[in-house]
Amino acid sequence: MIRRLGVGAAAGWVLAAALPLAFVAVFFAWPVASIVGRGLFPAGGFDAAGVLEVLGRPRTQRVIGFTVGLAAAATAITLVLGMPVAYVLAQLRFRGRGVLRAAVLVPFVLPTVVVGIAFRALLRDTPLDGTVAAILAALVFFNVAVVARTVAVSWESLDPRLEEAARVLGAGPVRVFATITLRRLGPSIAAAASVVFLFCSTAFGTVLVLGGARFATIETEIWLLTTQFLDLRAAAVLSVAQFVVVVLLLAGTAWVQRRAAPQRRSFAARAPRRTDAPVITAAVLVGVALAVPLVALVERSLRVAGEWGLGNYAALASTGSRNALAVTPWQALGNSLGFAAAATGVAMLVGLVAVVLLSRSPRSPAGRRGLELLDGALMLPLGVSAVTVGFGFLITLNTPPLDLRSSPVLVPIAQALVAVPLVVRTLLPVLRSVGSRMREAAATLGASPWRVLLTIDLGIAARAALAATGLAFTVALGEFGATTFLSRPDAATLPVVIYRLIGLPGGDNAGMATAASVVLAAVCVGVVALVERLRVTTAGAF
């Protein structure tokens, strides 16, 4: 008789898998599918002529071309700037390394709207204001952390003796880097590049703030088509086009990562040498460059009509000039914190159940296949248009069996959806480092499977879980694409309020927006500072 996985245990696993799957199905697949369905199957049948008409529009082609080109350019620049930082973080030990680590992570957790406003503040009255270059710079600013941290995690785990062997065989340092190190880092660089491309091609808040109507990407175009022109068909076609690209990209990433042997060893960093000077200089310059837009934002927030003053901050207790807002920015901050806390709770619950499942290595091929699907399904919200999700919520979740439109739970659910992939990516490598034999050792010491889960898996992942909680909170706090559809004026979140402020005429409102951005950024930076104290290297890595 073969026993090990009884019927009860198998049922337990399936039941556990049901929670994250149901969450993704109800709050992601269904809304997205129904919005796409409405666009592509207007009268029940597939509207091929309509799809071709949309794809044939010069504007559609221009938007898709611009999005791909923009994302590709931003990814290339981000890689070039991120690599020296990755090297320094992974290989060198020096004073200020922790500060650099944290500084690089800050832009990544800043709300997209805040990043947009910071670049506006920086480039105001320069020829770059309102150009593609400004959008490009903002996207790079946002994503350097992804490259630096993803590649650094992998770089730390490389056994330096291989490079030493190559040196002894007569290869110079540049040659060793190009022929050995770069190849070993290949999978992590590819993973970072595809995630950056994903973020750049689906960026919404930043592009909307900096590009306005002049530079439309697929994401802002979907927003424009659904909210301004009510052209659901064109929006659906663009959503599907985006979806196809994202799925291909995620599949490619998964394939590359599967080929890379996961290494959880970590080799000691060394003291810097004279030859490291150029790389350190480059890394420090990148770090400083990342601070510049934030300094500009703070500077701008302290000016009222050209004079230094705290007027913009005082105005945060008001509803703006000509009563532009339904709530004050302080009230909006309170809303944001509440929604983000709820979203973080949901994201951690779903994320934890998912990573516990994903970290297992079932013996049956069906089980393995199932886990791969779950892994992919959980990553999808990362790349699918947040605008589509938000709009999809509005049209699907307002009819029985689920009528949630008037309920305030939609905002945190949408935010949680965006945060779950980050939770999974932060926790999964840590839980995967718990080998099955360590669990077996605990079992033979008398610990039941539940006890093993609580004391070994979650014990080892405790710090990473705290870090993931912090990251999820900042992501939820800054979520804009879906929230803009879902938050009601009287319960608006701060990013939505900020966007509303810059869309209204009057210098006072724009000044208020910068002050509100500083407040929101300060909360995010505070959370990141706490996360950094936990020293979880996988935080922000993919």
Place this chain on the structure above:
Amino acid sequence: MALEVEHLSVRFGATTAVDDVTLSLATGEVLALLGPSGSGKSSLLRAIAGLEPCTGEIRWDGESVVRVPPHRRGFALMFQDGQLFPHLDVAGNVGYALRVAGRRDEERVAELLELVGLAGFARRRVTELSGGEQQRVALARSLAASPRMLLLDEPLSALDRDLRERLAGELRDILRARGMTAILVTHDRDEAGVIADRVALLDRGRLVSDGVSA
């Protein structure tokens, strides 16, 4: 007989790792399973621990344990590389089984650490220990569970020769002093001779001899 194993087989797909093994162990007896790598000795040990699906019969004191999950069998397994829990300190590792059983017993932890020659190591991080120290902690952790039987999977193989010989002697003394029933898996004939009362030879999954230690 304390342990009786009858017609036990372990299969991985088409390959048979353990082929119809029958053996028995008296209370307080230490049996060494000797064999080259790939002979199935670890699989046999894991099947007895309940970690590997198998066919056949395993009885303890006459009662079948085949349907008893690993954590209720009372057979503590010690791995070659210790498998210490990295998020717990030395005392946390040693006291793990006690806490699982609902007892917090600092005194017993200290006593066990002294037994394995690590008095004063309680608050050290396990990642900072040498290989030999890690295996001592692993042994203390297994003993803390007060197991009915100790299963040792190549417990000394990862260590260098000097240390291995010294620890083999200590391990024998500890097992004898406590009257532990134990199965030791090893590929080292000398180590088997020092620690075990009896040596069983395994080759390609089959038990080829079940003699008395020289």
